[in-house]
Amino acid sequence: xxxxxxxxxxxxxxxxxxxxxxxxxxxxxxxxxxxxxxxxxxxxxxxxxxxxxxxxxxxxxxxxxxxxxxxxxxxxxxxxxxxxxxxxxxxxxxxxxxxxxxxxxxxxxxxxxxxxxxxxxxxxxxxxxxxxxxxxxxxxxxxxxxxxxxxxxxxxxxxxxxxxxxxxxxxxxxxxxxxxxxxxxxxxxxxxxxxxxxxxxxxxxxxxxxxxxxxxx
Numbered sequence: 483x484x485x486x487x488x489x490x491x492x493x494x495x496x497x498x499x500x501x502x503x504x505x506x507x508x509x510x511x512x513x514x515x516x517x518x519x520x521x522x523x524x525x526x527x528x529x530x531x532x533x534x535x536x537x538x539x540x541x542x543x544x545x546x547x548x549x550x551x552x553x554x555x556x557x558x559x560x561x562x563x564x565x566x567x568x569x570x571x572x573x574x575x576x577x578x579x580x581x582x583x584x585x586x587x588x589x590x591x592x593x594x595x596x597x598x599x600x601x602x603x604x605x606x607x608x609x610x611x612x613x614x615x616x617x618x619x620x621x622x623x624x625x626x627x628x629x630x631x632x633x634x635x636x637x638x639x640x641x642x643x644x645x646x647x648x649x650x651x652x653x654x655x656x657x658x659x660x661x662x663x664x665x666x667x668x669x670x671x672x673x674x675x676x677x678x679x680x681x682x683x684x685x686x687x688x689x690x691x692x693x694x695x696x697x698x699x
Contacts, residue, residue: 483581484551490590492519524595535607537618538576548577566624572617582629602629605651607638
């Protein structure tokens with residue numbers, strides 16, 4: 483989730499730079515290690531969609547680093563860990579939901595006037611029933627709730643190739659976004675159509691514009 487924050491903030495990538503599957507257009511041509519933030523207007527609304535297809539496997543070192551990075555984002559204020567109720571609290575030490583909480587209420591791009599927030603939606607593909615799967619589902623639910631978005635559990639079939647329910651979840655999310663943003667990109671329709679064959683496990687960012695309203699005298 484730190485990488486997602488770095489993208490919105492338009493700062494140097496930590497793990498995204500130099501990857502074969504990176505989105506080249508997400509980086510600043512003038513400073514290729516830094517992201518080109520999609521936040522360009524103080525009045526725009528921002529959304530991201532996490533598509534998950536299995537339990538997280540972060541080790542203790544990466545979890546500690548994620549915590550330290552989030553502390554830095556919060557002006558060196560240590561994040562309060564979100565409680566996930568037992569018995570499905572096995573991933574409570576994962577900081578994804580705490581990042582989503584900060585991004586939904588804190589400033590994700592200090593270079594733009596005002597407080598630039600990001601709402602997080604989660605689509606979990608083929609959630610399982612064993613202990614680690616249930617813990618992941620609880621974490622993803624917490625991430626969506628903390629991020630002020632919504633959680634969707636969908637099936638992609640036994641072999642993971644049926645994207646019908648993924649497309650339906652995306653349609654629901656886009657409809658919600660459109661309801662609060664009068665100007666919303668119609669290209670989302672193409673994204674829904676392509677979901678039937680899309681690979682899962684990704685974060686999609688959706689900056690959308692809305693005209694500022696100023697008081698008249």
